[in-house]
Amino acid sequence: MLRNLLLATLLIPPLAYADGGKPILNVSYDVTREFFKEYNPKFVNYWQQKSGQTITINQSHGGSSKQARAVADGLEADVITMNQPGDIDILYQRGKLLPKDWQKRLPHASSPFTSTTVFLVRKGNPKKIKDWDDLAKPGVSVVIPNPKTSGNGKYSYLAAWGYAEKKYGGGDKARDFVTKLFRNVPVLDTGGRGATTTFVQRGIGDALLTFENEVQLIKNELGGSDFEVVYPSVSVLVEAPVAVVDKYADKHGTRATAQAYLEYLYSDEGQELAAKHYYRPRNEKVFAKYAAERFPDIALFSVDEVFGGWDKAQKIHFDNGGTFDQIYTK
Template structure:
């Protein structure tokens, strides 16, 4: 699937009542298989696009969808309405693979998009379809603790102490949870532990988990609103949103090492072709790399892929404790060593080793 030079679309979508329009969101359970029906329409009618994403991107895409609709109207003279679906990334991938009709997916990791590709819905080579491995923004994993850090949590080894209650989602359903697990694994590996010793450390960490939510937003709710646990292992953007929403109640602790999280975007080729939305879907993902979109991504605490914009948001502080959203907007802390998925052999190998049925996670955590 290649991007056409001229976008000429004759399409309209009649979506079920459970779908929510531009900037809105819906749980994946409200988007049942077959709920999207397409009727022929004239070129002047609204183009409707469905983006199936993961939990923590709700605020990002609420802002981006408005920006994109304005861009598309000005550039191509047509109205676009984007419907959002959010949930645990792994669960979302399975929903799309099993029939949830998404024109695009913007999931937490390449491996979840591969699940959709393996179902025959996305063409090969999707990581080369857009720039930077089809990852327009990145993130990392940090800790969110209560104000004053009463348990003095500084690094990953503090999470295996018997007096620490941990909140993290389930790697079986959440892409963010996979990143959490791999970041912890990398830390203990850097401490010189053998694979068996790392497994024991990870087992101790998960034995401290108070609740294993299905997605990252649910885990944030358990920690922030329900006051469960002593530390939340969090997406960086989720942690900053908590600081923003609950000033003075929480602090971010940036661990010594973590992992570069690369959310992956893709056109769901088979569905987009069926709906006649291939061109607009491609433009929707391409525009995530525009300067305007990159600014929105940074303002929603995602690390933009455009270096000049990224550099605008880098802080000069040496502290790994963040007590408030910086007034100058410079929130990106580069005082951290990041590994990436290549360290684990790529997503196919990481899934087989750690997250497949009977693999490492199953061996250390009793469901």
């Protein structure tokens, strides 16, 4: 048995090359580790049956903006899977690694599943955190990753802003609310996973703001009974876009594989797996199947609706001197 295994490991690489199955690199954001760990073997199987090629898929994870910058600076990713389109637009703006209209190449603006920002609180919810207002109260401590470096943090920021705009009106009122909320943030980690560690392992904060899938992962895998999930009255629709990085995929001769890798995310298997990891699937049948058990009803607004798109949101809120910087300099 052991000998066979050894033989197999010796044989696989040359065979793979003989079949033209080149490895592909998926550069992704911080909290998709568990999903792709399960998705990749499924796709490898599927692709083997379909094309006869045995491929390997390499993964890279980190704060989304950092990951996007790495690719823009020359990390030769075949596919990129981010949590906001801005981080893929960068690849067009710097170096034309893919076409400008990349979002039109796959259904649902190239985002095969969605998520939203929700709260995780400690057992029994001692600070009675029910909605966004409770996070901005004095004496409450909230852990959010840094919006400057993480898409996860950007969504939390925009979700709070969107809530305030709906409830109190726009402009200064929304800014005051978000300022109060961020004054309650004791640690700004650079990525979503770092924020999870701070909240769960270090015991900092009364609430953690992060993606629904991350919250459920913590609840189910990291000492679930110590935490409770809180769904606010309204939150932001997180659209996680994916794209083939044309320049590198062509250079590596992996375009067909890379394309299939992303399309498979939209298949029933891919969507089921997404639902299993608490990403909200786009496929309505699959969504309906899991909705009652996994995806509580929550009013969601998109970044396009409230902020007029990511470009605008980035300029007003996150660029130098934007509303986020003003929280700390005023």
